[in-house]
Amino acid sequence: MSQSAKRVVLVSRPVGEPKPSDFRIEDATVPTPGQGEVLLRTIWLSLDPYMRGRMSEGPSYAAPVPIGGVMEGGTACEVMDSKNPGFAKGDIVLARAGWQTHAVSDGKGLTKIDPKLGPVSTAVGVLGMPGMTAYTGLLDIGKPQPGETVVVAAASGAVGSAVGQIAQIKGARAVGIAGGKDKCDYVKRELGFDECVDHRDPNLASRLKEACPKGIDVYFENVGGAVFEAVYPLLNAFARIPVCGLIAQYNETEASVPKWASSLMRNVLTKRLTIRGFIVSDFASRHADFLRDMSQWVREGKVKHREFVTEGLDSAPAAFIGLLKGANFGKQLVRVGPDKA
Amino acid sequence: MSQSAKRVVLVSRPVGEPKPSDFRIEDATVPTPGQGEVLLRTIWLSLDPYMRGRMSEGPSYAAPVPIGGVMEGGTACEVMDSKNPGFAKGDIVLARAGWQTHAVSDGKGLTKIDPKLGPVSTAVGVLGMPGMTAYTGLLDIGKPQPGETVVVAAASGAVGSAVGQIAQIKGARAVGIAGGKDKCDYVKRELGFDECVDHRDPNLASRLKEACPKGIDVYFENVGGAVFEAVYPLLNAFARIPVCGLIAQYNETEASVPKWASSLMRNVLTKRLTIRGFIVSDFASRHADFLRDMSQWVREGKVKHREFVTEGLDSAPAAFIGLLKGANFGKQLVRVGPDKA
Numbered sequence: 301m302s303q304s305a306k307r308v309v310l311v312s313r314p315v316g317e318p319k320p321s322d323f324r325i326e327d328a329t330v331p332t333p334g335q336g337e338v339l340l341r342t343i344w345l346s347l348d349p350y351m352r353g354r355m356s357e358g359p360s361y362a363a364p365v366p367i368g369g370v371m372e373g374g375t376a377c378e379v380m381d382s383k384n385p386g387f388a389k390g391d392i393v394l395a396r397a398g399w400q401t402h403a404v405s406d407g408k409g410l411t412k413i414d415p416k417l418g419p420v421s422t423a424v425g426v427l428g429m430p431g432m433t434a435y436t437g438l439l440d441i442g443k444p445q446p447g448e449t450v451v452v453a454a455a456s457g458a459v460g461s462a463v464g465q466i467a468q469i470k471g472a473r474a475v476g477i478a479g480g481k482d483k484c485d486y487v488k489r490e491l492g493f494d495e496c497v498d499h500r501d502p503n504l505a506s507r508l509k510e511a512c513p514k515g516i517d518v519y520f521e522n523v524g525g526a527v528f529e530a531v532y533p534l535l536n537a538f539a540r541i542p543v544c545g546l547i548a549q550y551n552e553t554e555a556s557v558p559k560w561a562s563s564l565m566r567n568v569l570t571k572r573l574t575i576r577g578f579i580v581s582d583f584a585s586r587h588a589d590f591l592r593d594m595s596q597w598v599r600e601g602k603v604k605h606r607e608f609v610t611e612g613l614d615s616a617p618a619a620f621i622g623l624l625k626g627a628n629f630g631k632q633l634v635r636v637g638p639d640k641a
Numbered sequence: 642m643s644q645s646a647k648r649v650v651l652v653s654r655p656v657g658e659p660k661p662s663d664f665r666i667e668d669a670t671v672p673t674p675g676q677g678e679v680l681l682r683t684i685w686l687s688l689d690p691y692m693r694g695r696m697s698e699g700p701s702y703a704a705p706v707p708i709g710g711v712m713e714g715g716t717a718c719e720v721m722d723s724k725n726p727g728f729a730k731g732d733i734v735l736a737r738a739g740w741q742t743h744a745v746s747d748g749k750g751l752t753k754i755d756p757k758l759g760p761v762s763t764a765v766g767v768l769g770m771p772g773m774t775a776y777t778g779l780l781d782i783g784k785p786q787p788g789e790t791v792v793v794a795a796a797s798g799a800v801g802s803a804v805g806q807i808a809q810i811k812g813a814r815a816v817g818i819a820g821g822k823d824k825c826d827y828v829k830r831e832l833g834f835d836e837c838v839d840h841r842d843p844n845l846a847s848r849l850k851e852a853c854p855k856g857i858d859v860y861f862e863n864v865g866g867a868v869f870e871a872v873y874p875l876l877n878a879f880a881r882i883p884v885c886g887l888i889a890q891y892n893e894t895e896a897s898v899p900k901w902a903s904s905l906m907r908n909v910l911t912k913r914l915t916i917r918g919f920i921v922s923d924f925a926s927r928h929a930d931f932l933r934d935m936s937q938w939v940r941e942g943k944v945k946h947r948e949f950v951t952e953g954l955d956s957a958p959a960a961f962i963g964l965l966k967g968a969n970f971g972k973q974l975v976r977v978g979p980d981k982a
């Protein structure tokens with residue numbers, strides 16, 4: 301067990317795109333757990349778009365990371381030492397240890413990871429928060445019916461890839477949107493989406509229309525911006541729009557007025573649209589259903605997934621900056637430590 | 642039985658506010674029912690904001706009235722002659738006979754009115770489409786919980802008045818918005834809303850904020866425009882917004898870009914808002930529940946309602962133009978003929 305620890309702290313609130321200088325990598329000492337606490341060693345750190353929100357002040361569903369504070373994040377960790385009867389040395393747990401190699405926890409919010417379900421990394425990916433975001437948003441809000449058309453952007457990413465594949469399991473047609481030919485090929489050929497459209501194509505709107513000849517019944521919104529502009533005129537009556545993210549807009553310094561603005565409510569009325577925002581914890585009661593279904597689908601090969609791994613905690617800031625630009629290809633993970641110390 | 646008939650036809654598509662010259666009152670002869678048909682005599686014509694949409698071309702949930710065609714509308718009618726075994730002379734039925742004194746029908750879409758439920762006029766009011774719009778939109782989309790705050794505009798009108806009173810029956814706090822002191826007094830004192838705010842008040846936004854110290858959990862949207870601007874910043878996390886109408890915007894000739902546009906989707910996400918458009922026929926399966934509950938509430942005095950009646954079919958165009966300006970005070974009805982011929 302290493303006696304030195306590291307952490308990544310936020311040193312300034314980014315204006316627009318985060319820069320490497322908005323973060324600082326600090327050396328630290330491995331903390332000592334007190335009574336009732338456990339010492340955690342991070343194996344995998346999950347990087348996710350919502351973290352951009354935590355870097356800014358302003359109203360959101362969670363408080364921002366304070367300046368000088370450790371960046372927040374979901375992790376898969378090993379219990380190195382336990383003074384909490386609920387956990388034993390060697391347990392592998394899902395935690396929110398943040399961007400650091402070690403952390404102490406009072407055990408609240410820790411969940412033991414069942415190694416039979418899959419590799420540890422999947423606990424922060426397809427069998428973790430991103431997978432459950434896809435599962436609950438699509439099934440509990442989107443409610444795709446057989447023969448309907450489901451559209452999702454960032455289709456090669458952790459959430460989007462699961463959305464399209466679950467839609468197909470439910471008998472719907474899956475149309476992805478992704479950045480560049482390689483990702484689109486992967487989404488169509490490897491993941492088996494019915495179609496995938498490149499959002500960099502200057503004719504995105506007409507390409508998407510061709511890919512959705514019967515219109516769009518469910519648009520799983522995780523990017524916003526230009527993609528929503530292309531989706532909007534194609535929405536069918538009674539379309540559902542679960543909104544879990546707006547990554548294309550997270551770095552905006554000035555809110556732009558979208559083209560759809562003047563007609564949105566009229567269309568909500570005449571097309572009877574449903575637009576509903578959610579975050580994964582709103583559906584906590586669905587966790588057992590999710591784990592049961594998703595682990596089975598992954599085992600059966602019905603839901604494929606890809607991981608995009610950078611090595612070492614030091615790589616986290618650049619990897620996160622890249623994530624916001626779509627530089628990743630699959631679920632973005634940081635390998636912080638080995639599976640077994 | 643009168644042998645002469647009258648009808649109101651649409652002669653031009655209004656630009657902005659409808660004018661009397663957009664309508665023409667025509668003499669006609671009483672039609673003769675063929676085999677399987679019934680002859681209807683209109684007693685009550687209901688005037689409702691959705692009719693403005695039928696006067697315009699452009700995408701909506703229903704086709705426009707053709708130029709030269711009889712204006713559409715819900716009516717309570719007496720069966721004067723029947724060659725349809727499902728109906729007998731003297732039956733009182735709910736129909737969509739439109740703006741005319743007489744019509745023939747093949748019986749499809751006709752519903753016999755149970756006179757035990759209330760006066761015939763209520764079948765096109767509190768026990769008809771407006772009442773059911775309030776009931777289903779509020780209960781099936783808004784889902785008010787005890788202690789929550791429900792806001793509705795046009796609160797002295799047919800839909801709004803029912804929304805607030807049903808909200809209170811469900812244990813929620815009802816805040817109305819209405820035009821002018823008389824209507825606000827009626828909404829608060831007669832209907833018993835907890836608060837009512839005048840939308841003509843130049844400080845509408847701050848008045849509404851005072852009236853909703855715990856924010857807004859359900860906003861029943863039937864007006865749009867400036868009222869939504871005032872409501873928007875007060876929406877609580879997990880607020881629900883059933884959208885059944887946008888009367889403030891129906892006469893717009895140029896779509897304006899609302900102030901909330903640049904932040905709507907961000908707020909949908911961070912506050913987990915639900916925005917859902919509906920029309921009453923989407924909830925047809927709830928009709929029996931509605932009639933059972935609403936007729937009981939009206940009998941018990943828990944839902945009060947007011948009718949605003951103009952006399953004679955000739956009065957319909959001016960009454961409708963007034964309705965769009967809020968000139969009515971309660972459910973707008975046209976008395977086309979006597980209860981019994």
